[in-house]
Amino acid sequence: MERLGGWQALELLRQYRKLKDVEVIGSLSLPELDDGDIVPPLGFKHCTIETIEGTGVIFQGHVSFEDCAIGSVLFYSATFLQGAYFKNCIFDGPAITFECGGHNQSPSRFILEQCVFRHFVNFFDCWYPGGIEVRQCHFEKGTNLIGNLGQPYQVDLGKNAIIENNIGAMNVNGG
Numbered sequence: 239m240e241r242l243g244g245w246q247a248l249e250l251l252r253q254y255r256k257l258k259d260v261e262v263i264g265s266l267s268l269p270e271l272d273d274g275d276i277v278p279p280l281g282f283k284h285c286t287i288e289t290i291e292g293t294g295v296i297f298q299g300h301v302s303f304e305d306c307a308i309g310s311v312l313f314y315s316a317t318f319l320q321g322a323y324f325k326n327c328i329f330d331g332p333a334i335t336f337e338c339g340g341h342n343q344s345p346s347r348f349i350l351e352q353c354v355f356r357h358f359v360n361f362f363d364c365w366y367p368g369g370i371e372v373r374q375c376h377f378e379k380g381t382n383l384i385g386n387l388g389q390p391y392q393v394d395l396g397k398n399a400i401i402e403n404n405i406g407a408m409n410v411n412g413g
Contacts, residue, residue, distance in 0.1 A: 239286070256281035265289040279320070282306050292316045300346070303327050313339050321346030321368060324353055331357030337413060342368035344397065350375050355406075359383070362413025363391040370399050377406030385409040 242250075244264045247257060251271060258281075266287055268280075279299035289310040297316065302323040310333040321342045337360045342348050349371045359381040372383065384401065386392040391413065395401075401408070 239284075251278075251280060254278045256283065257285050258283045259285070261286040263288060265291050268292040268295050271295075297322070311335065313337075315339055317341040318348055319343050319346070321348055323349045323351075325349075325351045327353045329353065329355045329357070329359070331355075334358070335360040336364055337362045338364065340364040340366040340370075340394075342366055342396075344368040347371055349373075354378070355381070358410070360413055361393050362386070363393070365394045366396040366399070367394070369396040370401075372401045372404060372408075374403045375405070377404065377408060380407035380410040382410045382413055383408050385411045386413070 239259050239261050241261045241263060244262055244266045247260065247262045247266050248270055250257060262285065266289065268291060280301045282303045284305050286307045287309065290308060291312045293312050293314045293316065295316050297318050300320040301318055304325045306327045308327060308329050310331060311329055312333060313336045316339040318340065319342060334355055334357055340348055344367055346368045347370060348366050352374045354376045356378050358379040359377060361381060361383045383393055
């Protein structure tokens with residue numbers, strides 16, 4: 239597995255390359271790509287990433303992570319217009335947040351499949367108009383994905399949400 243610093247990984251992404259079999263040391267600061275407005279699709283496969291910083295980024299293209307080990311994930315207020323796909327990933331934390339994010343456009347979906355989250359996962363005030371699928375995931379310290387019922391910051395799961403075969407508390411209140 240090739241080892242890269244965060245800035246080196248950003249340079250590859252700027253060249254429209256997907257990252258595969260790469261270990262990213264330090265923070266991968268996605269707002270540094272194109273002034274925070276990331277147009278191309280982003281793909282990560284078989285990667286290890288210490289920290290992904292995506293706060294406030296508007297992802298114009300589809301975002302995918304497959305078979306990745308990820309430390310902290312900071313997608314506060316991130317917009318995934320063409321959806322996102324996380325499959326068979328381990329999120330080790332300690333910070334895992336998608337808070338105030340989502341905003342995927344129909345028919346693009348936000349999908350979490352066969353992922354393990356070792357710390358609390360924050361979905362406070364997220365909105366998924368294109369829908370969301372969460373299948374066969376393990377939330378070791380819980381999530382508020384279907385918590386905060388009746389509150390103005392309850393997650394809007396969009397049309398035809400699929401939440402099935404998950405382990406762990408998914409109805410934690412707060413954020």
